[in-house]
Amino acid sequence: MAKKLLDYELSDLQEWIENGRAETMNPEFFAYVDLLDKIRAMHNRKDLYGSKEAIIKHLITFQPELKGNRVKANQLYAESIEYFYTEDIISKAAWRN
Numbered sequence: 001m002a003k004k005l006l007d008y009e010l011s012d013l014q015e016w017i018e019n020g021r022a023e024t025m026n027p028e029f030f031a032y033v034d035l036l037d038k039i040r041a042m043h044n045r046k047d048l049y050g051s052k053e054a055i056i057k058h059l060i061t062f063q064p065e066l067k068g069n070r071v072k073a074n075q076l077y078a079e080s081i082e083y084f085y086t087e088d089i090i091s092k093a094a095w096r097n
Contacts, residue, residue, distance in 0.1 A: 006065055006072055008032040010079040035063070039080035052077060 008029060013036070016029065042048070042055045049055050059066045059073040066073045 006069075010083055013083065035065075035076060036080040036083060039077055040084045043081065 012029065013033060016025070039055065039059070042058065043052075049058065055077060056070060056073045059076070060068055060070055063073075066076070
Protein backbone atom coordinates (compact mmCIF):
# COMPACT_ATOMS: atom_id res chain seq x y z
CA MET A 1 0.00 0.00 0.00
CA ALA A 2 1.42 3.39 -0.98
CA LYS A 3 2.04 5.92 1.73
CA LYS A 4 0.28 9.25 1.82
CA LEU A 5 2.05 12.55 2.45
CA LEU A 6 1.36 12.55 6.19
CA ASP A 7 2.52 8.93 6.59
CA TYR A 8 6.16 9.79 5.87
CA GLU A 9 8.68 10.48 8.60
CA LEU A 10 12.26 11.68 8.77
CA SER A 11 13.53 8.08 8.83
CA ASP A 12 12.01 7.58 5.34
CA LEU A 13 14.00 10.55 4.04
CA GLN A 14 17.21 9.32 5.64
CA GLU A 15 16.68 5.85 4.15
CA TRP A 16 16.01 7.32 0.71
CA ILE A 17 19.20 9.42 0.93
CA GLU A 18 21.18 6.27 1.74
CA ASN A 19 19.64 3.98 -0.89
CA GLY A 20 17.28 5.80 -3.23
CA ARG A 21 17.41 7.30 -6.66
CA ALA A 22 15.55 10.32 -8.01
CA GLU A 23 13.76 8.19 -10.61
CA THR A 24 12.19 6.07 -7.88
CA MET A 25 10.87 8.96 -5.79
CA ASN A 26 7.15 8.60 -5.15
CA PRO A 27 5.20 11.85 -5.79
CA GLU A 28 3.84 11.75 -2.23
CA PHE A 29 7.38 11.38 -0.88
CA PHE A 30 8.48 14.32 -3.02
CA ALA A 31 5.61 16.35 -1.50
CA TYR A 32 6.83 15.37 2.00
CA VAL A 33 10.38 16.54 1.25
CA ASP A 34 9.02 19.71 -0.35
CA LEU A 35 6.95 20.42 2.76
CA LEU A 36 10.02 20.00 4.99
CA ASP A 37 11.87 22.47 2.80
CA LYS A 38 8.93 24.89 2.93
CA ILE A 39 9.00 24.75 6.73
CA ARG A 40 12.76 25.38 6.69
CA ALA A 41 12.24 28.42 4.47
CA MET A 42 9.53 29.72 6.81
CA HIS A 43 11.86 29.21 9.77
CA ASN A 44 14.48 31.34 8.01
CA ARG A 45 11.99 34.17 7.41
CA LYS A 46 11.85 35.56 10.94
CA ASP A 47 10.52 38.83 9.51
CA LEU A 48 7.37 37.09 8.23
CA TYR A 49 6.80 34.22 10.64
CA GLY A 50 8.79 35.17 13.73
CA SER A 51 8.31 32.00 15.76
CA LYS A 52 7.57 28.30 15.74
CA GLU A 53 4.00 29.02 16.81
CA ALA A 54 3.43 31.35 13.85
CA ILE A 55 4.70 28.67 11.46
CA ILE A 56 2.47 26.00 13.04
CA LYS A 57 -0.56 28.30 12.79
CA HIS A 58 0.23 29.04 9.16
CA LEU A 59 0.57 25.33 8.35
CA ILE A 60 -2.70 24.29 9.99
CA THR A 61 -4.51 27.20 8.35
CA PHE A 62 -3.14 27.16 4.80
CA GLN A 63 -1.59 23.72 4.14
CA PRO A 64 -4.47 21.55 2.85
CA GLU A 65 -3.05 18.27 4.19
CA LEU A 66 -2.62 19.76 7.67
CA LYS A 67 -5.88 21.67 8.10
CA GLY A 68 -6.46 21.72 11.86
CA ASN A 69 -3.89 18.97 12.54
CA ARG A 70 -1.62 20.72 15.08
CA VAL A 71 0.03 17.46 16.19
CA LYS A 72 1.20 16.56 12.69
CA ALA A 73 2.23 20.17 11.98
CA ASN A 74 4.39 20.11 15.14
CA GLN A 75 5.90 16.79 14.09
CA LEU A 76 6.74 18.08 10.61
CA TYR A 77 8.25 21.25 12.09
CA ALA A 78 10.47 19.17 14.38
CA GLU A 79 11.50 16.87 11.51
CA SER A 80 12.38 19.83 9.32
CA ILE A 81 14.52 21.47 11.99
CA GLU A 82 16.19 18.16 12.82
CA TYR A 83 16.94 17.36 9.19
CA PHE A 84 18.19 20.78 8.13
CA TYR A 85 19.92 21.96 11.31
CA THR A 86 21.49 19.02 13.14
CA GLU A 87 24.89 19.25 11.50
CA ASP A 88 27.37 20.04 14.24
CA ILE A 89 30.45 19.93 11.99
CA ILE A 90 29.58 23.02 9.95
CA SER A 91 32.09 25.79 10.50
CA LYS A 92 31.11 29.28 11.64
CA ALA A 93 32.28 30.62 8.28
CA ALA A 94 29.87 28.33 6.45
CA TRP A 95 26.97 29.41 8.68
CA ARG A 96 27.76 33.07 7.93
CA ASN A 97 27.42 32.38 4.20
